[in-house]
Amino acid sequence: MREIKNQLKSTLVAILLLNIMLACTEDEPAQDENHAPTIEDVIPDLSLTSGFGSETVALSDVFADADGDDLTLSATSSDEGVATVAIAGTTLTISEVGNGSTNITVKAEDEEGKSVTDSFTLKISEEGDTNNTPTVTNEISDQTLSEGFSAATVELMNVFDDADSDELILNAVSADEAVVTVSISGTTLTITEVGTGETEVTVTAKDPSDASVSDTFSVTVNEASTSTTADFAFSNQDGNGLTIDSWAAVTDASGYAILINTEDSFTDLTDGDDDDASTSYQGVGQQLIYNGTSITSLDITILESDMSYYFKLIPYTGAHVYNHQYDAEEGSTTSCETTSTTVSQVCFSIDGDIRTISSNQYPSHAVENFPNGTPTAMESTHDLDLTPVEAGSITYVYDETGGPTPSNDKFYQFGVAVNGVEFHPMGLKPWTHPDTEEENWEWQSAVYKENQTDLDAYGAHVTTAGNYHYHGDIVALADEEDGSRHSLIYGFAADGFPIYYKFGYVDAEDATSGIMELESSYQLKSGSRTGTGTAGEDYPDGTHDGTYIQDFEYVAGLGDLDECNGRTGITPEYPEGTYYYVITAEFPVTPNCFVGTPDDEWKIGK
The missing domain is CATH 2.60.40.10 (Immunoglobulins)
Incomplete structure (x- = not known):
């Protein structure tokens, strides 16, 4: 019996020790994780009539905290020219400042810095003002896409309008998300590929008063083509x-x-x-x-x-x-010749940094009859810089100290058109004393309008040797230009820069800015001509009427072009930009100077 009692005592002691050990080895209870506050009841947008002074909004039911933490509330107004905000306890006070719309953001922050925000739009307007429903101003076009497009975007900026100038909230849904899903960021709708087929996408614009309008368009995703041949x-x-x-x-x-x-x-x-x-x-x-x-x-x-x-x-x-x-x-292309005497021929080639234009200088369009001769084919070859650069100063195509001679080589042809006919900006006709026939090259005839020195309706005439060349508006060469697009290239100047017709982008650097007729920055001088000596004896008398080049003056900024009738910008052929010259409707029509460096071969009188 004593032995049994001793065993029982030992067992009880062991059990007691085991319980003590288990109690000592139990993990300490984990600390509770802090949770961020949450929004329980969204604050609705608010429209008020001016003159209200102040308005309160109860925030007691807006936020909640799963941990029971005390929340600190704060608020901001995106436009304090409309309203300011303040919080006391759980009450938001809105104070009127002016009419308009502002976004009010309320923040709830717990004791450990975790927070959540809720925003709403406040609109303040005059009494009697009624809210206008947004409208669709430009319907979204149906979209046809091919399998593999991954994602496509549609700009919504100009789709909707609001007469009240309210900020609109945009939302989009796809009727079949097995074809595409949609999302909106700012004013850009993104269509994301899921599969092939057709679905409708509805975009809704809602104002702060919950007035809304929707536009629906179709999206078709076709199976991708597997052909590799264009069959030109x-x-x-x-x-x-x-x-x-x-x-x-x-x-x-x-x-x-x-x-x-x-x-x-x-x-x-x-x-x-x-x-x-x-x-x-x-x-x-x-x-x-x-x-x-x-x-x-x-x-x-x-x-x-x-x-x-x-x-x-x-x-x-x-x-x-x-x-x-x-x-x-x-x-x-085939081989090219310039030997014909009856049809226009022009050939182009590029070797390194040199562009070569060879032609028979015969017009590619109808011409009129001239009293001094008829157009005659005559072969010529011109080399041009393929990568021209602007020089530090401009070079005029004419000189005012005398006529073109081997010793006075400051006269230039301007360039060559894409049909091989040359551009000659000046007429090489100085003012001449009617009796003594003494020449004054400080006054040179302006030749750019029909009938000036027998110019035809195509802006050209011939020399006594039969050389047909342009001075004026190249209406025959540019007969397909109507101002609906940017001009094509119609030639190259002696310094290598391209020559365009008069239609270009409104913004020289923006191909989406529209098309306009580019105008020169020249105007007639006012008053009467002045010069050295006596008017009518030493220089032409009369007012500045456009008879002479020197009747005009360049006024920076008057038109769209610089002194050389050109500008720098992008073109369809030069999307990265270039300097280019422009044939305009009014003086000088063909530019009278170069911004680059013309080659000596373009000099007259050598």
Whole structure:
């Protein structure tokens, strides 16, 4: 019995020790995790009538804290010219300052710095003002996309309008998220690819008073094309150009972009880019020659003879999403001659940094009859800088100290047109004393209007030797220019810079700024002519009426162009920008000076 008692005692002691050990080894209870406050009841937007002075908003039910922490409330107004805000306890006080809209943000922060914010819009207006519902001003176009587009964007900035100038909240939903999903950031709608098929997307604009309007458009995602052949049909392949008659139609394409290059190397176009195209090729590198919605005939000009060019077709869908690029295809020009005496011939070539233009100087369009001769073909070759740079000073095409002679080589032809006919800005006719026939080269005849020294309706006339050349508005050469697009290239100046017709971008650096007729910055001088000696005896008398070049003066900023009738900016052929000259409707029409350095071969009288 004693032994049993001792065993029982030992067992009880062991159990007691075990319980003590377990109690000592139990983990300490974990500290509770702090939770950020939450919004329980969103503060609604508020519209008040001016003159209210102040308004209160109870915040006691807006925020909650799962930990039971005391919350510190604060508030800010985005426009204190409309209203200021203050908080006392759980009451927000709005104090009136002026009419308009402001965003009020209320912040709730716990003892450990975790916080949450709620914002609402306050609108203050005059008594009697009624809220106007937003409107749709420009409906969103239906979107056709090809499988693999990944994401496309639609700009909504100009879709909706609000007569009250309220800030609008935009929202979008897709009827079938198995085709696309949609989201909005700012005023940009992003369409994200999910699958193929068709769905409708609805965009809603809501004002602070919950008045709203919606616009719905369709989104179609077609299976991607697998063809790699553009099937360009080439024709009229001659010594300086070729024609693309057609190319492969793509069923789901909204339009087509076509690129040209001298080698089979192209840079991908960026989705959303909608650049202007030009069929006059500037000579080197990649250039966009077509950007349109239909398959049409394209005449590509200013090409080198006996040259292979690469053309790349890139269809696009929707807002210029470039989904599928075909393999580049070759098109070639033929050999080129300038020996014809009856039709216009012009040839282009590029060797390193030199552009060479050879021609027979015969007009490519109809001409009028001249009293001193008829246009005669005469071969000429001109070398031009392919990468011209502006010089530190300008060079005038004429000199006022005397006529062009081997010793006075300060007279220049200005350049050559793309049809090989030269530009001659001045008429080389000084004022001459009617009796003594003494010449005064300080006064030289202005030749730029029809009938001035027998200019025809195409801005040109001939020398007694039959050399046909332009002085005035090149209406025959630029007969397809109507101001609906940026001008094509119509020639190159003696310093190498390109020559354009009178239509260009409103903003020289922005191709989306619209088209306008560019104007020179010259005007007639006021009053009567003055000079050394006696008027009528030593220089022409009378008022400044435009008879002479010196009747005009350059006024910086008067028009759109500089003293040399040019400007720096982007063009369809030079999307990265260049200096270029402009043939204008009014004086000087053909520029009278160079910003670059003309080659000596362009001098008259050498």
